[in-house]
Amino acid sequence: MTRWLTEAVPRGRIAAFRTLIYLFVAADLVVFTPWVRTRASVPGELYQPLLIGRLLPLPTPTPTVVAVIFWGLLLAALLAATGRAPRLLGWTVCALYLEWMIIAMSYGKVDHDRFGLLVALAVLPTAGRARHGDTTRTEAGGWALRVTQIAVICTYFLAAWAKLRFGGLDWLTGSVLARAIIRRGTDLADLIAQVPYLLIVxxxxxVAFELLSPVVFLLPARWRVAMVGFFYSFHVVTIATITISFAPHLAAMTSFLPLERVRPLVWARRLAGRGPVDAEPTSTPPDPARLDDRARVGDQAPAVGRPLGP
Known part of the structure; x- marks a missing residue:
């Protein structure tokens, strides 16, 4: 079990995942959850913090508190995306984003699509330093990715459990999707809704997809990536029909992907024609055995200009 949890991955994958996650946090502040800033104008008596907000001595949101968290988190996330000071900046982003979510979710609605992202922010500081393109492998980074993957799959599995726990079998045969289409459906959803029994199916x-999602851990690497591609296609359909994006969850789900192969800066230099960029930076030490073999071959080879005969 320990071996599976700490399966080593290239450091370049950690660097790419770290950059993506922290850039998403910055985008989340200004694109997906800018409405959290409006909580500053809500009367304080309406603030009913989540359990963690009740256990920790966190302040009631005020204009000053919300502004400090917003600008501090935005700056810290952009700096953390560079890979510098991974522990200091990583823990700072984790703490500030957690407080941002506590403020967001303490007024009656809790979104479950943030779980994987919050876990990713909590474990990334433990992965240590990593450079883009570095092919050396790290168990600490592998653990960070594995824990994030488990959180992503728990989001699916526990969502199905909640459906059956609170809705029972009626959730399967009821009008859940029909109500969602009425509230926020698209033209595509209206076409689908006209097919008899398709929404029930x-x-x-x-529910079957969510309950079977842990199977992804049992698949070989190639099929695992294919199944994750199916996960993404499921969310594409969700966005196209009932306009629910699950963007934080989708960002965390990149922990399954070989992100070290995605090198936008390298591709940009290649397109700009700024010299050879095929060589990937690596900190892998040379193999001593190979060096010895090369030395022996060099000793046996005739020197240039030396006569071969007696």
Whole structure:
């Protein structure tokens, strides 16, 4: 079990995942959750913090508190995306984003698509330093990615458990998707809704997909990536029909992908024609055995200009 949890991965994958996650946090502040800033104008008596907010001595949101968290988190996330000071900046982003989410979710609605992202922010500081393109492998980084993957799959599995726990079998045969389409459906959703019993079949399929999601850990690497691609396609359909994005969850799910192969800066230099960029930076030490072999071959080879005969 320990071996599976700490399966080593290239440091370049950690560097790419770290950059992506911290850039997403910055984008989340200004694109997906800018409405959290409006909590500063809500009367303080309406603030009913989550359990963690009740256990920790966190302040009631005020204009000053919300502004400090917003600008501090935005700056820290952008700096952390560079890979510098991974522990100091990583823990700072984790703490500030957690408080940002406590403020967001303490007024009656809690989104479950943030779980994987919060876990990623909590474990990334433990992965240590990593450079883009570094092919050396790290168990600490592998643990950080594995824990994030488990959180992503728990989001699916526990969502199905909650559906069956609170909705029972009626969730499968009820009008859940029909109500969602009425509230926020698209033209595509309206077309799908006209097919008899298709929404009921879709509800059975959603629960089956969520309950079977842990199977991804049992698949070989190639099939695992294919299944993660299916996960993404599921969310594409969700966005296209009922306009729910699950963007934080999708960002955390990149922990399954070989992100070290995604090198936008290298591709940009190649397109700009700024010299050879095929060589990947690596800190892998040379193999002593190979060096010895090369030395022996060099000793046996005739020197240039030396006569071969007696």
């Amino acid at each position: 879709a509800q059975f399929g959603i």
